[in-house]
Amino acid sequence: MENNMYLPFRSKIINIKPHTDIDYTFRMEFTGDVKPGQFFEVSIPKYGEAPISVNEIGTDYVDLTIRKVGKVTDVIHTFYPGQYLFMRGPYGNGFDVNIYKDKELIVAAGGTGLAPVKGIIDYFSNHIDSIKKFSLICGFKSSSDILFKESFKQWNPKIETTVTVDKEEEGYDGNVGLITEYVKKLEIENIREANVIVVGPPIMMKFTVQEFINKGIKEENIWVSYERKMCCGIGKCGHCKINDTYICLEGPVFNYIKAKELLD
Amino acid sequence: MGFSLNLTEFKNIFEELKKEYTVYAPKLFKNKGTYSDTNMVRYDEIHDIEDIEFDQKSHYSPKEVILPITQTLFYFTEDEVIEPKFNDKKILIFLRSCDIHAVKRLDEIYLKNGGEDYYYRRLREKVKFVLMQCEKSFENCFCVSMNTNETKDYSLFIKRKGDILFIEVKEEEFLSYLHNGKSEEVSPSFIEKNEVTANVPKDLDISIFKSPIWEEYASRCIACGRCNTVCGTCGCFTMQDIFYKDNVNTGERRRVWASCQVDGFTTMAGGHEFRKDKGDRMRFKVMHKIYDFNKRFGYHMCVGCGRCDDACPEYISFSNCVNKLNKVVKGEI
Amino acid sequence: MDINTKKLKKNAFRVTKERGKTAARIRVPGGHIDAKYLIMLQEIAEKYGNGTLHITTRQGFEIPGISMKHIPEVNKALQPVIEGLDINQISPNTGYPAAGTRNVAACIGNNVCPFANYNTTSFAKKIEEVIFPNDYHVKIALTGCPNDCIKSRMHDFGIIGMTKPQYEAYRCIGCQACVDNCKKRATGALSFENYKAVRDHERCIGCGECVGKCPTSAWTRSHEKYYKLVIMGRTGKKNPRIAREFIIWVDEESIIKIIQNTYGYIEEYIDKNASGGKEHIGYIVDRTGFQEYKKWVLKNVKLGAKAVMVENIYW
Numbered sequence: 001m002e003n004n005m006y007l008p009f010r011s012k013i014i015n016i017k018p019h020t021d022i023d024y025t026f027r028m029e030f031t032g033d034v035k036p037g038q039f040f041e042v043s044i045p046k047y048g049e050a051p052i053s054v055n056e057i058g059t060d061y062v063d064l065t066i067r068k069v070g071k072v073t074d075v076i077h078t079f080y081p082g083q084y085l086f087m088r089g090p091y092g093n094g095f096d097v098n099i100y101k102d103k104e105l106i107v108a109a110g111g112t113g114l115a116p117v118k119g120i121i122d123y124f125s126n127h128i129d130s131i132k133k134f135s136l137i138c139g140f141k142s143s144s145d146i147l148f149k150e151s152f153k154q155w156n157p158k159i160e161t162t163v164t165v166d167k168e169e170e171g172y173d174g175n176v177g178l179i180t181e182y183v184k185k186l187e188i189e190n191i192r193e194a195n196v197i198v199v200g201p202p203i204m205m206k207f208t209v210q211e212f213i214n215k216g217i218k219e220e221n222i223w224v225s226y227e228r229k230m231c232c233g234i235g236k237c238g239h240c241k242i243n244d245t246y247i248c249l250e251g252p253v254f255n256y257i258k259a260k261e262l263l264d
Numbered sequence: 265m266g267f268s269l270n271l272t273e274f275k276n277i278f279e280e281l282k283k284e285y286t287v288y289a290p291k292l293f294k295n296k297g298t299y300s301d302t303n304m305v306r307y308d309e310i311h312d313i314e315d316i317e318f319d320q321k322s323h324y325s326p327k328e329v330i331l332p333i334t335q336t337l338f339y340f341t342e343d344e345v346i347e348p349k350f351n352d353k354k355i356l357i358f359l360r361s362c363d364i365h366a367v368k369r370l371d372e373i374y375l376k377n378g379g380e381d382y383y384y385r386r387l388r389e390k391v392k393f394v395l396m397q398c399e400k401s402f403e404n405c406f407c408v409s410m411n412t413n414e415t416k417d418y419s420l421f422i423k424r425k426g427d428i429l430f431i432e433v434k435e436e437e438f439l440s441y442l443h444n445g446k447s448e449e450v451s452p453s454f455i456e457k458n459e460v461t462a463n464v465p466k467d468l469d470i471s472i473f474k475s476p477i478w479e480e481y482a483s484r485c486i487a488c489g490r491c492n493t494v495c496g497t498c499g500c501f502t503m504q505d506i507f508y509k510d511n512v513n514t515g516e517r518r519r520v521w522a523s524c525q526v527d528g529f530t531t532m533a534g535g536h537e538f539r540k541d542k543g544d545r546m547r548f549k550v551m552h553k554i555y556d557f558n559k560r561f562g563y564h565m566c567v568g569c570g571r572c573d574d575a576c577p578e579y580i581s582f583s584n585c586v587n588k589l590n591k592v593v594k595g596e597i
Numbered sequence: 598m599d600i601n602t603k604k605l606k607k608n609a610f611r612v613t614k615e616r617g618k619t620a621a622r623i624r625v626p627g628g629h630i631d632a633k634y635l636i637m638l639q640e641i642a643e644k645y646g647n648g649t650l651h652i653t654t655r656q657g658f659e660i661p662g663i664s665m666k667h668i669p670e671v672n673k674a675l676q677p678v679i680e681g682l683d684i685n686q687i688s689p690n691t692g693y694p695a696a697g698t699r700n701v702a703a704c705i706g707n708n709v710c711p712f713a714n715y716n717t718t719s720f721a722k723k724i725e726e727v728i729f730p731n732d733y734h735v736k737i738a739l740t741g742c743p744n745d746c747i748k749s750r751m752h753d754f755g756i757i758g759m760t761k762p763q764y765e766a767y768r769c770i771g772c773q774a775c776v777d778n779c780k781k782r783a784t785g786a787l788s789f790e791n792y793k794a795v796r797d798h799e800r801c802i803g804c805g806e807c808v809g810k811c812p813t814s815a816w817t818r819s820h821e822k823y824y825k826l827v828i829m830g831r832t833g834k835k836n837p838r839i840a841r842e843f844i845i846w847v848d849e850e851s852i853i854k855i856i857q858n859t860y861g862y863i864e865e866y867i868d869k870n871a872s873g874g875k876e877h878i879g880y881i882v883d884r885t886g887f888q889e890y891k892k893w894v895l896k897n898v899k900l901g902a903k904a905v906m907v908e909n910i911y912w
Contacts, residue, residue, distance in 0.1 A: 004382040006337050006517075007345060045340035046507035046515035050533060070533030084343070202536070229532045231503040231519070235378025238500030238522065239529060243470060244556035249378045263473055264530070264538040264548075296817045300707035300714050300741075300760070300805070304814060324814070333813060334767045489772055490812040504771065506791040520792065521770045523812070 005234050008043055008086035014061055015081050019147040022068040023112065024077060025055070028085065030062040035094030036119020037225055037253045040064065041233045043086045044079075048072045051230045053116035053252070054090060062090075065115040065147065091233035092252050095120050095223070100195050104133040104188065108179055108208050110200025114138055114147050116225050116252070117199050121155060128158045133189055135160040139179035139204070143172045162186075179204060183211040191216040199225045209256060222256035266450025267442050271313065271427045277441050278313050281356065285392075288329045289358035290322035291315050297323075307357075316358055318424045321402040325366060325496030325571060326359045330387045331374075336518045337383065340507075345517075350386060358394045358422070361454060362405075362569040365412035366496030367393075372561050373499050383519075392435070397423035401458040404570030406583050409462040412567040414454040421452045462568060462583040464554045465593035473547060475592050477585075482543035484578050489523030491549065491572035491582065497565050500524060524549055550585055600665050607732065609693035610668060613661065620661040621646075621671050624693065624700035625682060626725035627718030627739070628656035629708065634678045641674045655700045655736075668692075683722065685729050695730030697875065703739040704747040706758075713741025714758030714805050715822045720849060727853055733863045734877050736831075737856065743783075743804045743825070750839040753878050754856060755827040759803030759846065761819035761903070766793045768815035775807035775816060782806055803846070823903065826852055829879045829912060841910045846903040855894045862893035883912075 014027040034057055042064060043049035050072040056063035068077045076085065097120065105124065107117050124131045136159050140146045143165050155161055162182050164175035175182065179200075188194050196217050198208045205224055212222060228247045231237035240247035242262040254262070269277070281287065289310045296304040305317050306324040338345045359367075367388075374384035395418035407413040419435035432450040433439050492498040502522040507515035522529060525545050530538035539545050557565035572582045591597045602612050611620040623638065638658055642650050647662030663671055672692030679686055679693065687694040701724050704710070706717030717739040724737060738749040739756040749755025771792040779787040786800035787807065794807075794815075803823055808816040823846045830840025844851070859878065866885050868876045882890045887910050900906065 003380065004347070005379065006382065007347075010343070043505070043517075045345065045517065046505050046512070048505040049503055049517075067534075073533060086345075202538075227532065228538070229530050231501065231522075234381075236373060236381055236384075236499070237502065237519075238373075238524065239502070241552070243551070244560040246378065261470060263470065264544070293817075295820060296814065298809060298811075298814070299711050300758075300818060301716065304817070306814070332767075333770060488774060488810070488812050489770070493770065493812045502771070504792045509791075521813070523770065523772065526772045526774075526812075 005088065006232075008041070008049075008088045010084045011087045013079060013081045013083050013085060016079075019065070019149065020145055022077075023065060023145075023147055024068075025063050025065045025148075026076070026079075026085070027061050027063050028087065029060060030087070031060050032090075034062055034090040035096070036123065037116045038090035038092045038094035039116075039233070039252065040087045040089035041091070041230070042066070042072075042076065043088075044072060044075050045086060047075045049088075049231070050076075051091075051233060051248075053225075054094075055115040055118035056122060057119055063118075065112065065118075067112050089233060091248055093250065095197070095225075095253055097123050099223075100124070101130050102132060104135075104190055104194040105131055105197070106135045106137070106186065106188065106194060106212075107197045108137045108139075108183060108200075108212075109198075110139045110179060110204035110208070111141065111145065112147070113200030113204070113225070117197055118148060118151065120197065121159065122151070125155045125158050133160075134158070135162075135186060135188075137162045137164070137179055137182050137186065139164050139166070139182075139200070141166050143169055143174065178207075180207050180211045183208060183215070186215075188215065188217075192218060193221070195221045195223065197223045197225075219256045219260070224254055224256060224259050225252045226254065226259070226262070227252065265439065266430065266432045266448045267445030268448045268450070269429050269431065269442075269445045271429065273444060274313055274429045277444075280441055282311070285354045285356040286351075287311075287356045287358070288326065289316040289394075290320070290326075292317045292320070310358075313429075318396065319399075321360075321405070321569070321571070321574070323571070323575065324494050325569065326357050326363050327366065327370060327496050327499070329355065329357055330367070330391060331370060331384065331499055331501075331521075334518055334520050335383060336516050337503075339516045340514060342513050352390070355387070355391045356394055356420075357391055358396050360396050360398055360569075361415040361452075362407045362410075362412045362567040363496050364393055364395065364415045364417050365410075365567045366569065367391075368417070369497040369557070369565050369567070370499050377560075392420075393418040395421040395452055397421070397452055398455050399423075401455045402570070404460055404573040404581075404583070405455070405458045406460040406462045406568040406570060407455060408458050408568070409460075409464065409583075410564060410566055410568035413456070413458075421450065423450075423452070458568075460570065460583050462566075462586040463590040464564065464586055465590040467593055468555050468589065470551075472551075472589060472592060475589075477588050477592055477597075478543040478547045480543070481546035481580065481585075482541050484580055485525065485542040485546055486578055487525050487527060487542050487545065488577060489526040490575040490577065491580075492523035492525055493521060494571040494575045496569055496571070497553070497567060498523070500529075524552075546580075546585070550582065550589070553582070554586055554589075598665065605665070605668070607694075607696055608668070608672070608691075609696040610663075610665075611659070615662075617665055618661070619663050619665045619668065620651075620659045621663055621675065622653070622693075622696065623658040623660070623675065623678060624684065624729075625656050625658070626684070626701045626729075627703040627721030629703070629705075629718040631681065634681055637674070637678055641671060645671050645674070653700075656702045657700045683726070685726065687730070693730070695732050697732035698728055698730070698735045699737075701725045701728075701737045701739070702747055702752075704741050706739070706741040710741055711809060712744060712805070714760045714803070714818065715741060715824075717741050717747075717758070720756070723849070724853060724856060727857055728860065731860060732874075733860060733867070734875055735856075735859065735863075743802050750827055750830045751832055752830050752840060753828065754852075754859075755830060755840045756852060757825040757827065759823040759825055760805040760808070761803060761821065761823060761846070762796075762801075762805060762807050762816050763819055764794060764796065765815050765817075768813045769793050770813055770815075772812060774810040774812065778806055778810045821901075822849065823847065824849065824852060826855070828910070829882055831877065831879045833877070835880070838912050841912055842907055843910065844900065844904055844906045846901070846905055848901050848904070851898050851900055851904070854898045858894040858896055858898070859890075862890060865893070
């Protein structure tokens with residue numbers, strides 16, 4: 001079995017935290033090097049594998065927020081703490097926190113796109129002095145889709161946070177409207193220096209990035225994370241390839257200079 | 265060193281070789297073609313030299329020997345994963361120059377790109393090549409355009425003329441099998457000219473994505489995936505987990521060839537699909553074969569075997585598409 | 598003019614509207630013919646007929662406008678065509694020896710068509726070889742696949758090509774082209790389970806569509822060729838109807854034997870007072886009942902293990 005990258009290891013579910021009806025965070029036993037934005041191939045034998053990004057990293061655990069959207073994740077959602085999932089990874093490049101240190105950082109996340117950047121937000125919320133300014137804009141379909149509600153409470157005083165939902169709702173008095181509208185309103189101190197991370201559904205990323213460019217953010221200061229179908233995570237299966245780039249190897253996090261050339 | 269042998273003499277050698285090697289070669293499957301009363305030529309284990317189809321291009325490439333169509337990665341029991349047993353008998357593959365070049369492309373992905381693939385490596389390292397002579401360039405071949413018409417990467421070279429076989433031995437270990445053969449100068453003659461030429465444009469870049477030339481393929485292509493399955497260089501796969509009907513607690517994880525032209529190749533859980541349009545899929549495939557693989561690894565992926573053209577039920581020609589791209593780049597269309 | 602019209606008709610000529618004029622009928626078993634014979638037919642039409650040629654519904658030719666007195670010359674002129682098409686003849690240069698059993702028609706079959714499961718023309722010729730010449734009124738048509746382009750179900754015997762698709766699960770990449778296609782164009786006999794195709798054998802009609810759609814040749818045709826034999830379809834003034842299934846997954850040899858046996862059955866049961874001595878086989882079966890017919894025609898027939906025969910037919 002030497003060097004067989006396809007063999008998964010067993011990992012115990014430490015606890016499960018539901019955010020919405022379909023988004024649960026699974027805290028999994030894991031020790032080893034891993035960066036926010038990297039992903040694991042999580043599987044239940046006989047059902048299949050799914051690439052899931054890491055959203056929180058502890059000394060002996062990783063948190064994986066898993067949306068119930070398919071065959072594998074449907075079954076994962078029936079699991080309890082103490083049971084085991086199979087995993088391989090971590091794969092991909094992940095976010096490099098050093099890039100954003102001592103500068104202004106804006107994170108714009110749409111829906112589950114918040115999961116892969118949560119590690120970055122956590123990191124700077126705990127090391128707020130190592131960053132000049134941090135703004136967070138999160139968009140969700142509705143108030144019942146909001147993820148990591150408890151984390152927002154921790155982040156909020158330190159990080160300038162905007163949460164918005166797509167449409168007006170009865171009994172909801174928060175922000176309403178698409179992320180792009182809040183990007184327009186956002187006050188950025190140093191447009192030429194500020195870094196921006198945009199993660200979310202393909203259409204949201206496209207328009208949000210454009211909005212930041214319109215505001216004068218330099219392309220080389222924009223970072224995105226791509227989601228693609230992936231079967232192997234190690235540059236073989238070909239599903240995630242765009243042009244000469246393998247999202248699983250060189251991504252999923254890309255500088256926009258590179259990302260803008262990645263046309264499906 | 266070269267030898268000539270008659271068929272009977274070679275049969276004895278073949279028997280000896282079979283003790284050490286499992287031999288794969290193109291084989292004629294009578295009445296197993298797509299249409300009634302047509303034949304199929306594809307790779308299979310060979311037990312007799314007479315079973316080797318020397319005269320026709322195989323419909324499928326030899327890749328299935330080292331990259332099985334369905335390959336079990338491991339079995340599951342309740343809480344264990346178990347690797348399948350592995351046969352460590354060495355492998356000989358009879359194949360043509362273009363196909364040897366095609367294996368190099370698979371090696372690039374499976375052995376180098378993002379690390380070594382365990383299952384591929386295990387099979388690949390057992391393989392030795394027997395180069396087959398191309399007496400003539402077959403229909404749709406354009407190996408000369410892709411510089412795959414010649415190779416030095418083989419252990420044995422064989423050509424058959426009636427009942428006489430001419431053999432060149434490049435690897436010493438095979439000399440012992442041939443002690444009875446008549447010494448003779450033998451070396452392959454390679455194809456120098458094909459009827460089809462593919463002019464791969466040198467100044468290609470992704471601005472060609474916007475060219476209207478892809479549009480016609482949206483309506484012509486039926487997304488059947490034959491161009492991928494017959495290709496010697498396509499190596500994409502999809503992972504499948506299954507459980508056994510009679511014991512749902514056990515099952516297996518396997519990988520199976522995938523096609524970038526078939527629906528679902530880019531579909532993520534939840535249903536989002538990145539390349540719905542068949543013209544986009546054609547563009548993705550063509551650009552991979554003659555642009556982005558080269559950008560990443562320094563040589564083109566396509567080896568010009570022409571099997572995709574042979575197989576396309578809609579008569580879409582890959583080489584013609586390449587030539588059209590060349591004209592677009594040159595501003596001729 | 599003194600002409601024995603009974604003999605004339607038996608010799609494959611026709612009594613036409615125009616007094617003294619006949620039309621020569623040329624049978625082309627299996628509907629496929631070397632083009633060189635058309636030139637001969639052209640010459641006959643121009644020399645003896647009115648210069649025209651009719652293509653018949655049964656894939657023969659009819660040359661109209663021939664003077665009845667020229668029948669012997671026309672028969673001589675037809676000799677190379679009759680020989681070239683391997684028609685059983687009693688004596689040379691006398692034309693066709695019978696006309697009751699009609700030309701054995703066939704769709705283009707696997708000579709050309711990607712859907713066909715066998716060579717319809719060569720099977721048609723084999724049948725012609727054993728049944729011709731014969732005066733009994735029997736119509737046979739062969740079609741390559743269940744699309745039934747020849748409309749074999751309008752004939753006394755319809756022979757529909759089948760294959761038993763062989764599935765090699767190892768070669769299947771799970772693209773589901775076969776499953777989708779079977780649903781859309783055939784009978785929905787295929788489903789998808791554990792990423793591989795699963796066949797409902799009860800529903801499979803052996804059309805071979807799955808083979809045609811498979812990108813890896815996981816599906817291939819069986820070495821054995823099978824047929825669906827449908828019987829006693831007819832047009833006509835009295836009670837037209839389509840043929841019903843008699844035996845499915847039946848082999849070529851059994852079909853030939855059944856057709857041969859049918860002639861013995863006709864001999865036994867034909868209405869001796871039928872007008873013109875001619876009674877269509879379907880009406881005889883109506884009279885004796887299917888069970889009696891079945892008993893006769895299955896004599897010495899050894900059906901293969903896969904053959905499925907119906908107990909009764911209710912037309």
